Amino acid sequence: MLVTQQPVLRRFWYALMPMTSLDDGPKPFTLLGEKLVLWKQADGTPAALQDRCCHRTAQLSKGFVEDGNIVCGYHGWTYDCSGACVKIPQSPGTAIPPGAKVKAFHCKEQYGYVWVALEEPLRDIPHFPEDGAPGYRRIFQFYQQWKTSPVRMMENSFDNSHFSFVHKANFGILDQPTPAPYEFRDTDYGFEAETTVPIRNPEASFRVTGTTEPITHRHLINRYYLPFCRRFGCTYPASGIDHIIYNCATPIDDENMILVQWLYRNDSEEACSTQELIDWDEAITAEDREILEATDPDACIDTRRRVEFHMPSDKPGLMIRKQLMDLLTAHGEVEVFRR
Numbered sequence: 001m002l003v004t005q006q007p008v009l010r011r012f013w014y015a016l017m018p019m020t021s022l023d024d025g026p027k028p029f030t031l032l033g034e035k036l037v038l039w040k041q042a043d044g045t046p047a048a049l050q051d052r053c054c055h056r057t058a059q060l061s062k063g064f065v066e067d068g069n070i071v072c073g074y075h076g077w078t079y080d081c082s083g084a085c086v087k088i089p090q091s092p093g094t095a096i097p098p099g100a101k102v103k104a105f106h107c108k109e110q111y112g113y114v115w116v117a118l119e120e121p122l123r124d125i126p127h128f129p130e131d132g133a134p135g136y137r138r139i140f141q142f143y144q145q146w147k148t149s150p151v152r153m154m155e156n157s158f159d160n161s162h163f164s165f166v167h168k169a170n171f172g173i174l175d176q177p178t179p180a181p182y183e184f185r186d187t188d189y190g191f192e193a194e195t196t197v198p199i200r201n202p203e204a205s206f207r208v209t210g211t212t213e214p215i216t217h218r219h220l221i222n223r224y225y226l227p228f229c230r231r232f233g234c235t236y237p238a239s240g241i242d243h244i245i246y247n248c249a250t251p252i253d254d255e256n257m258i259l260v261q262w263l264y265r266n267d268s269e270e271a272c273s274t275q276e277l278i279d280w281d282e283a284i285t286a287e288d289r290e291i292l293e294a295t296d297p298d299a300c301i302d303t304r305r306r307v308e309f310h311m312p313s314d315k316p317g318l319m320i321r322k323q324l325m326d327l328l329t330a331h332g333e334v335e336v337f338r339r
């Protein structure tokens with residue numbers, strides 16, 4: 001599936017960058033092939049416009065923010081968050097030409113990130129119940145560009161059969177390649193998948209898991225949110241520690257995405273520090289990234305094409321494909337792919 005060629009994907013919210021990235025001025029971002037400028041307005045809320053001035057096409061992200069509006073760096077034409085040109089500095093007191101406007105997009109802040117939907121969103125940003133809940137701390141783990149597609153990242157994140165291989169250096173058990181099956185539940189946002197998996201617990205992860213057992217368990221309540229968000233709802237039963245990750249795999253174009261990763265923990269900074277948790281998950285995520293960047297980003301979602309083979313543990317990946325196919329069909333689209 002070529003994400004830039006499926007218009008319905010423009011109707012979802014995606015996490016683009018941390019709000020703090022806008023503290024020192026406007027920033028460019030390419031979402032589904034659409035070039036955007038993001039900036040922080042006077043009231044602190046973010047705004048998103050097409051990154052193209054309607055005067056001589058200069059990128060507005062090369063400009064600056066003044067009184068909460070975005071000013072083009074070429075001749076100073078100024079736009080508000082609706083995209084309307086509100087000032088032409090060379091012609092004070094003269095009417096602004098009718099139609100002098102730049103396309104605006106839905107934009108808001110949630111969970112410390114700027115989220116954008118390119119067209120009227122079909123559903124809300126996924127709900128993270130741990131965010132702000134008593135006893136939980138939020139850790140911004142990553143904001144990384146990966147050379148792969150969101151479908152590849154999403155299915156990898158539900159695929160318990162890769163642990164023994166990709167993650168054999170830390171929690172994967174190489175001689176136990178048969179994964180524990182998931183129990184699936186349908187939800188209105190995608191699906192939920194529950195299982196308990198055994199993991200290796202080397203000394204380096206004692207503070208992460210909260211236990212010193214050499215082999216321990218993860219109880220997982222994972223969730224898939226159509227199209228490209230997921231929850232890794234991990235509890236270590238031996239310690240009662242929750243290690244709950246949310247990801248948004250934000251499509252840049254047909255070959256690149258941004259991985260946004262939030263972590264929620266119900267322990268203290270003294271028990272396991274923010275940096276230790278980032279370092280631990282970063283090493284694991286780097287292993288996934290290494291493999292995923294070596295796959296074809298054009299993941300086939302219409303399984304009738306039979307260009308990829310499957311095994312029983314691919315069930316969540318096949319459910320993701322089916323939900324994406326159903327979404328396309330419901331909006332009169334077929335999968336667009338490279339021939």
Ligand code: FES
Pocket residue numbers: 053054055056057058072073074075076077
């Ligand atoms: Fe933007 Fe001229 S190109 S003001």
Ligand code: CO
Pocket residue numbers: 156162166167284288
């Ligand atoms: Co992995």
